[in-house]
Amino acid sequence: MRMVFWITGFFLLVCLSVFFLHISTNTEEFSRYNMQWNGTSQFFGSRAGMDATEIRQISDLAGRTGSFLLIIAPERPFDDRESREVHDFLTQGNVVFLADETGAGNTLLEGLDSEIRVFPANLTSMERQYGDPSSVLAHPSSPDPLNTGITSLVLNSPSYTKGGTPVFTTSLLTWADDNGNGRIDETEELGRYTILSREYMGEGTLYVLSDPSVFINGMQDAGRENSVFLGRLAGHYGPDLLIEQDHSSTAKADLLVLAIIYMKSSKFMTTVLFILVGTGASLYAWKRYSEVS
């Protein structure tokens, strides 16, 4: 009887764990809570990601120096105040790395008076890692700490940037596949497109990458030197890493996950939960004792 009880209990525990694992993840693109190929859980679960400081509101940037701010896949525009605060952060000698393919980050670039812009496009190339033409390869263009020693990066349907100093560019056999047929047509032209641009602003440096998908789980083992590049971004050899979590798609989560996050982050809620669980367990033990007696 007791053996059956324990085996049943074990399976129930396993089922509960799987269930909890299931409800604590999601399928949102770029979400740090998404453990599938299009999430960023691996990056955020890495040592650098876990050690990084989360920036929940742009005003938290004030007064920081020697930091590297990552803004991954912003999904909503930046207002003037936020742009000013990022501008102050930049000019104080920090680095801002914006990874955006939709153009949502252009509001920040405009607010920073940057000459770089992101142009959303379905960039496609003959020089690619996989059979799918969207797996475009990018190569170093001009000397920069971020591309030193790297020969190529694999991208995943990138857009392109204009302005600034090109740091990574595609090969000439690349085109914007406007009709999405994966082929180059008469109306589409081959050309070299910039993937990562750099611009110095005051004491700081602004980088704009037109493909945030280098951060997703599926691209971690995609080959080439993506992991070296990410390591460099994560600040293995650089300053303190800050990760923006206000505008970024990486912060996306459904209600249940948000509740768990809130629970974990709130000491009060953790205490309440502990009391509830303890009370329940005590009641059950008392009931069992009464039955046996």
Added chain:
Amino acid sequence: MRRYILWTLALALSAGIIFLVLLQSASPLLYSAEYDAFTKRHADPAVLKPMGKDSAERLLPLMSDLLDTPGTVIINLEYGDVDIARQDLEEFRQLSQSLDSLVINLDMSESEVGDFRRMNQKNLLILSELVESTARLEELNTLEIRFRDARDPASLTSITYEGESLRNQVSQLYTEYRSQEEPLVSVSEKLEIDTTGYEESQNHFEQIVEKIGDEQERRVFTLQTQVQPEISPFELTMSLAPEQGAFHETIQMRGNLIGGEVADREIEILVDTRKAASVFTDENGHWEYLFLVDAIDPGSHTSFAVFSGSTFSDIVSFDVILAETSLTLDEPRVYEGALSCSGGLFSDRGPVDGVRVDLMVDGRRSTSQLTDEQGAFKVNIRPGPGEHKVWALFSNPDVPLSESQSRVYSVTIPPPRLQEPGFFDSWENVLALVLGALVLAGTIIGAYAYLRRSRSHVPAFLRRPRPAGGDFPVIVADPGMPIQERGPDVPEPPGDDVFIAYSKAADSNIREAVHILFSYVRAEIAGKLSLKNPRSCTPREICRKSSNLPLFTDLSAFVRQYESVRYGVKIPDEKERQSFIDLARAIHGSLLGGRGE
């Protein structure tokens, strides 16, 4: 009754689940990474096939090599190294084939790379002809010395005429090569390919043309001044009308043989030093030939006539006009998964017949068809279900017709109509049905056997016959109800057989033994209370239903011990075994009003 319904439902449910599982057994894949590998913007690299070779990385270096190679071929020709030029040309041909394969594999025929490839192909043709012409001119130079030394004016005239044709041909090639320069350099510069070598090759080509011209002038001078013309009794004339022609038009070549016996003499007609035809003179020495403009390059060409290998006509020139073409394609008709395409090819001089028109589907040549006398063509193809871009293309560098393309149509080929297969058309369904039936039958037989076995384990004295005419009445124990001492439902006092069965079973399987005893007690109480479906009652239910009876205390103790042995896997000692019998007897006695013992 309700129990049997539940059994039946459970059986049906199990059989249904097994049947569904069997249906999936042929293709047991429930999930694969491909199912969610693509989002609106991204693709999961895990499901993408890696590129086998770095084909694209080879493309630009290859194009650079291709742009440099013509210069090498031309320089070698300029310096008279025809054999080395031939080797370079062969290398150029192989490189060009590599480019062709790459462009097709990479599906880039509509890009600048495709334009480069087309111009490169034309360069290859030009250089091939240039090498052959230059080689022949080298031979003519050798022959000229030999014929001059041999004082053979006829042969000298022949090679002079051939030299003239070759000069015209090389000039024509140079014009074509020159016309390639601007677009080719433009495309190459866009692709960041160094064009210096190619641009320099134009000058070297020009040098070759000038050199050939000088040699021809010298040859003519030699013929006119240093060799005494052979005195021939014949004279041959030749004229053309018209002096220019387009594709599939005719140029009338005619003349007269004068002097001596002129009737029925064979006259050879040469076009660009190649024999085009032989005709015979009439009784007046008149000859005539209709030259059909067909597979010949556009531009200037030379022709002359020869009689008996020693009498030459003058060289006369004619022009072949490059006719502009237009290609029409009617809207393709879709029927039964096929595509019917028809159209016509026309030049500015009318319908173009006897040439092949390609039908392109999604950028690839699907088929080709010869045009008829009206310039019309019609083809049927089966491009497969889905949306396709279809157009017609005419491109034939061997004939003096310009390239042309029809308008592009988007057509959708519907998927073939699904003929719902009958259930029994699929062997998988039949297999699943058979297996399902076997499982169902097995389940039923197994259930029946189990029930039979279960019943056979119940001693005969525990089986209570069902009252005739229906179920047992539902009666709840009433403390005021007198104990029924006699009657058809009242069990007889327990004989030794119950306890013998208990004792026998207890040695080997105590759990089964206590169950025999419990079944006996349950049957007795159920009989006393006329319970419905007593075998469905759990020990605690029996206990609860008897809570108002005097035997409740004993029954509670009995049930507690029974559960500890039956479900708690407790092994009772001898004293506890006897206690079971004592409690059963006490219950029985209580049921009989204290006379059970």
